[in-house]
Amino acid sequence: HLKHDDRVNKPLTRQALAAMAGSCVQFVLPIEKTQATKLFKLEDFFHRVQAALKDLLSAHSGRIDGVQEKVDKYLKEIPSEARPKEILAITVVRKQRGRVRGRIENTFLAVAMRLKVDTGKCELCCAYEKGNTLTISPWGSFSDAIAFIAQLSPVKLGDKNEVRKTRFMEFVKQIISNSVDEGAQPLVMIDSSNCVQLWPWLKDVEINANQIDLGQQYQWMQDEWQGARIVRIRQDLAPGIIDKKERLLAETSLEDTRSKEELKKLPPTVKLPSASSSTGLFRLSATNQTECVAYLSVGGKTLHQYLRGQSCYRPTQINTPVILKKDDDSREKIFNQAGLEVHQLSEKPPFLDQWPTPNPLEIVVTLRQPQDDSDCLASLVESLRYSFGHYSEWTVLPAPLFFERVVRDYISEFALEDEDTEAESDL
Known part of the structure; x- marks a missing residue:
């Protein structure tokens, strides 16, 4: 048992x-x-x-396939010497995954992940309080860093909110500045879903590629970070995109000899409303004075596809193949004289379960270099949502941000806290 x-x-x-x-x-x-x-x-x-x-072998090593190929494909217009040599991801790991509901709790771990473009090797470091001061661990292989994190206690940046914010922004500054100083020209992804409460610049009303500040201690960071590309990632807020489509059907019979091409030229006999989830990468707005460009990434692969109507509260008309049952209990489809499959109209009750639709992700390209194209940078970020050796579906977050789910399992100090308070606005 x-x-x-x-x-x-x-x-x-x-x-x-x-x-x-x-x-x-x-x-x-x-x-x-x-x-x-x-x-x-x-x-x-x-x-x-x-x-x-x-x-x-894959997730616990921070592995994703073909990183160099992805960078070369999507940034082919940029000279090879100016392309990112590493991809950085900065986030905070909490007990509950996803976007924080309410004020962020005291117990969380600030982490940075570094994906080397040429080797595909993923490294990790973290920031925490030790002896009442900020401590940043050295970069280590993903598996070694997990072993180190499992021994950390307590897991916190500070007891007071202002201290936590100051230390987190110091952590961000050191990670990005060190990479820029080393000539790595990094692509930096920051998950604002939780980090916005520790770095106010990530808010919609504050974000500006021409004026990047880390509180009062560091301002005009866009000048110091020349060579870097900074992309804000936000989950759990982006809406799905639904296309209003129609299925066009033509009446036929077993004796019908008209081809499909001939039928397409005729007015349809029946039009059935049909909703469809758009997939791909969508630019939401043109560049404004902030120089930030927003995109919506809708994953392109789902486990199942179902026919949908206009509403989940009403029956749906669907066309299903006519099946002939034989004496030996075998079944076969019916075809007319033109060799086309014959269908019949039927009514389907409302679908009341949850649709397995791709999870939309918001991508905002902020700081970039003169030769960069924001569309290409966003496409590169989206491409990091698939090609995992152990996972065939699109992931919620792009690599290496996706690997924060592994880190979460090894943090011993998480306290389960109720999060019933209303979410603090990041708009």
Whole structure:
């Protein structure tokens, strides 16, 4: 008899193995048996073991395939010596994933991830309070950094909100400035979903590529950061995009000899309203005086596709193939004399479940260099939402931001806090 995972032993086991043995961890349920024959379900078990191994080898190493190829493809108009040599991601890791609801809690870890373009190697460092001062860990391989993070206690930047904000902005300044000073010409992604409460410049009303400040201590950073590209990422706010489309149907019969090309030239017999989710990268606004350009990235791949009507509250008319059932219980489709599949109209009840639609992501290109094209930079960022060795779907966040989900599992000091307060505005 299998019991549900408890909320103590599993995370503590993961953190202990990481801290004491330097091992990354995945849990696999025991092999199951069939109810009828009591035989082991080997295929299911091997599939789960393979998935766990892929996650350990890829996600726990911060791996994404073809980084150099992506940079060369989307930034081909930029001379190779001026292209980014590393991709930086800065975020805060909280117990609850996604955008913060209410004021950010005291317990979180500020992290930076660095993806080397030429090798694809991912490194990580973090900022925390030690001895009442800001401490920034050295860059380390992803797996080594996870082992280090598993030993951190307490996990905080400071007790007071103003101290946390000042220290976070100091962390951002050091990460970006060091990369620029080393000539890496970095592409920097910052997840404002949570960081906005620690760096006010990320707010919609403050963000300006011509005037980048880190509080009162550092201003006009766009001058110091020449060579860098800074992109704001925001999740859980961007809306989906729905296209209003129609399905056009023509009446036919078994004796019909007209080809599909001939039918397309005729007025349709029936028009069925049909909604469709647009996918791809959309520019939301033209460049204004802030020099910031906003985009919406809608993932292009979903596990399932369903026909949809105008409303989820009303029945939907759909066209389904006519199926002939034979005496031997086999089924076959019906075709007319032109060889076209014959369909019939039927009514489908409202779909009340949640659609598996791609998660839209907001991408705002801020600081960029004179030879840069904002469309190309946004396309490069979007391309980092797929091509993971262990994950076939589009991810919520682009790499290396996506790997913050791994870091979350190894932080021992997270306190579960209710987040019932209204979200602080970042508009």
